[in-house]
Amino acid sequence: MSHILTEAEMAVQKEYIEKIRNIVESDKSCGKRRNACVVTYGCQQNEADSERIAGMLNAMGYSIVDKEADADLIIVNTCAVRDHAEKRALSITGGYNHLKAVNPDLIIGIGGCMVSQPAMSDKVKHSYPYIDFVFGTEKIYMVPEIIYTVISKDKRVFSANSGDAVVAEDIPVVRESNFKAWVSIMYGCNNFCTYCIVPYVRGRERSRRPEAIINEVQELVNEGYKEITLLGQNVNSYGKEFGDECDFADLLERICKIDGDYIIRFMTSHPKDASKKLIDVMAKEKHVAKHFHLPIQSGSDRLLKEMNRHYTLDQYLSLIDYMRSKMPDISISTDIIVGFPGETEEDFDDTLKVLEKVKYDMLFSFIYSKRDGTPAAKMDNQIEDSVKSERFSRLIKAQEVYAEENNKADVGKTLRVLCEGESKTNKDKLTGRTEGNKIVLFDGDISNKGKFVNIKITEGAAFALYGNIVE
């Protein structure tokens, strides 16, 4: 059962924040610099968590900085979904050893999915002596207590997950953007797809109370936020613990009653739980962006079974048909894993056929990565790396054709775009996203950043649209 932390339990952490604040303020009055930096890997849920971590550090009196070299406290929020993510986090943290040599006051902590399992936390404890503390995803709310112990008792703290399905409200937050916001509506995952580490590192599924979510969204809209993304590993199982009180479709409907100029996005939807009710709510609510991310993972029914996904290709396709019947212009994206154990050329061909059938607007494809502790890691028919990467390139190439086709079909349309500022790849242009979550590049003044603009699309390429602002 999940446990919503009481005000009294949260008050304990607030007291630690105050105690640290006293120490930090007195350090500052002695002329010491007290900066903190949060480095984030992984998905949007980690980004949302990092904003809470930064919020707590800020409340402790630290100034939040972007560069690790400028910081006196570094927290790395890690990801474990693929081997590559883990290796990167470890190698980056390895480099911090040198920063500690330059700044002996430096405190370093690692949080997030990679260190949520006790074995990994132990590994860090023994192999990385310069790491001062570790906290799992279930222990984020305890960061003040952990840091206090490190600072005041000069002790290292290792706090991996221990199976507490907690929900913590009222953690302070420092958001990265002042027009786009993440709102976690639930935590954890109960699905145990056979390839995936997430249920082991994020713990059991648990939902926030609808009132807490609605209040947070209301505050964001009051503050002028334009795009709010509701986050959960499987948003369609939101609210299961509340019985019939409020499922995800109900929550979305209740949120959309909030007046204002904003759009709502959500991710991720699991095809086994995505309901027609949700699609109906989406179709009728103008605040809900017309984009659906529906990860299929594979087009082969045989592999879907091996993956423990609990849907068939036909069921998946009929959801897509229903979506398009209700919202003909909806943009659809998916996730696909290439090279799952036992994937034959025929299975892979089934996946390619899905691309041809659905013609996704966007595709996020991943090469299967073996995760220790998951059932798929023990399967004895692992696919060779060379086969995986060859299929991966074929998949990307196939998708490019459909994405370009879709994007070309947008030429001539006028689309509402939330301007995100200067493009990183093309400095002369502004960038933004359509409601369908497609990237658009256009000319204009930087004062448009954070505002909705209407863009007449003039060109469609595989990875972006181009256009001009119109009134």
Ligand code: SAH
């Ligand atoms: N909860 C979300 C996804 C979270 S992980 C969902 O169910 O859709 C994001 C994506 O990473 C997954 O959709 C999957 O495509 C990919 N992924 C997860 N585990 C993986 C692994 N072991 N190797 C490669 N890709 C993986």
Ligand code: SF4
């Ligand atoms: Fe992983 Fe499956 Fe849960 Fe998504 S639904 S987080 S893929 S176990």
Ligand code: F3S
């Ligand atoms: Fe990575 Fe954890 Fe997200 S494993 S993908 S950061 S839930």
